[in-house]
Amino acid sequence: MQMSEGVEWALHSCLSLTWAEQGEAVTAAKLAALYELPTAYLNKQLQALVRAGILISSSGPRGGFKLACDPGQVTVLDVVTAIEGRQEAFRCQEIARKGPGGRANVNYREACVASQAMRRAEMAWRRELAAQTLADLKGQVESRQPRTPELTRQQLAKP
Amino acid sequence: MQMSEGVEWALHSCLSLTWAEQGEAVTAAKLAALYELPTAYLNKQLQALVRAGILISSSGPRGGFKLACDPGQVTVLDVVTAIEGRQEAFRCQEIARKGPGGRANVNYREACVASQAMRRAEMAWRRELAAQTLADLKGQVESRQPRTPELTRQQLAKP
Numbered sequence: 296m297q298m299s300e301g302v303e304w305a306l307h308s309c310l311s312l313t314w315a316e317q318g319e320a321v322t323a324a325k326l327a328a329l330y331e332l333p334t335a336y337l338n339k340q341l342q343a344l345v346r347a348g349i350l351i352s353s354s355g356p357r358g359g360f361k362l363a364c365d366p367g368q369v370t371v372l373d374v375v376t377a378i379e380g381r382q383e384a385f386r387c388q389e390i391a392r393k394g395p396g397g398r399a400n401v402n403y404r405e406a407c408v409a410s411q412a413m414r415r416a417e418m419a420w421r422r423e424l425a426a427q428t429l430a431d432l433k434g435q436v437e438s439r440q441p442r443t444p445e446l447t448r449q450q451l452a453k454p
Numbered sequence: 455m456q457m458s459e460g461v462e463w464a465l466h467s468c469l470s471l472t473w474a475e476q477g478e479a480v481t482a483a484k485l486a487a488l489y490e491l492p493t494a495y496l497n498k499q500l501q502a503l504v505r506a507g508i509l510i511s512s513s514g515p516r517g518g519f520k521l522a523c524d525p526g527q528v529t530v531l532d533v534v535t536a537i538e539g540r541q542e543a544f545r546c547q548e549i550a551r552k553g554p555g556g557r558a559n560v561n562y563r564e565a566c567v568a569s570q571a572m573r574r575a576e577m578a579w580r581r582e583l584a585a586q587t588l589a590d591l592k593g594q595v596e597s598r599q600p601r602t603p604e605l606t607r608q609q610l611a612k613p
Binding site for chain 2: 307384386395419436
């Protein structure tokens with residue numbers, strides 16, 4: 296089971312956008328250059344963040360991407376879900392229905408003890424991701440590496 | 455991100471083995487027939503459970519698979535890990551190293567705030583799975599569907 300590398304790219308892109316000049320849109324190419332990522336593939340992740348309402352995009356000569364709202368209102372779960380989708384990692388195929396004592400009219404996604412055990416864990420994972428916002432991550436970077444915001448701004452301001 | 459269907463198969467196979475006649479080994483074909491699964495592919499999952507020390511296998515005319523230990527000693531995490539491996543779902547590629555203020559000598563798998571956020575969630579997921587044993591799941595089935603153990607035994611006993 297492996298998560299797409301787009302999750303890491305999206306989290307760092309969002310963080311970088313929190314440090315961009317107020318009101319300035321940043322192109323996918325500039326965000327990609329920050330981390331030496333392929334622009335076209337990063338652009339796909341950024342478009343997914345737009346569809347999820349985390350970023351807004353604009354076109355034109357000063358176009359690009361901006362955060363759609365306050366970093367305190369975007370959780371890590373929001374970003375992960377934007378990239379990975381809402382489906383659970385464990386997808387119950389309801390094999391219990393065919394097993395001994397299985398019944399045709401039971402929804403085993405809800406009723407099966409294996410499915411419930413897996414869901415409890417997935418809920419714990421989601422809760423943990425939902426408890427952390429972009430503002431939390433931003434604050435952690437700023438306290439540990441105080442120069443990162445200014446260095447990011449400088450790199451993004453380069454023509 | 456999607457987990458292999460082998461996890462569901464492995465959990466149900468382990469549960470069925472808790473209800474098999476004491477000391478009897480069960481073939482992959484019989485376990486597969488219980489849930490109408492493809493024997494060869496289920497056999498791969500069972501072999502993974504053997505490698506993880508959850509099952510033991512024996513060959514010969516009365517050969518097959520048995521639980522290697524008490525169901526109370528096997529957690530759901532053990533089963534999931536046997537099938538999915540130990541690697542984390544989020545695999546930090548350390549893109550922060552190339553980002554503004556990144557340093558060559560830092561292990562960003564440990565130091566990056568994004569990686570830490572993802573790991574906290576993964577630890578919560580693991581904790582939840584580790585808190586549930588096969589004995590717990592077995593007990594839940596037995597209290598909700600008291601006929602399942604006997605029906606399982608009967609089907610496994612068929613020649």
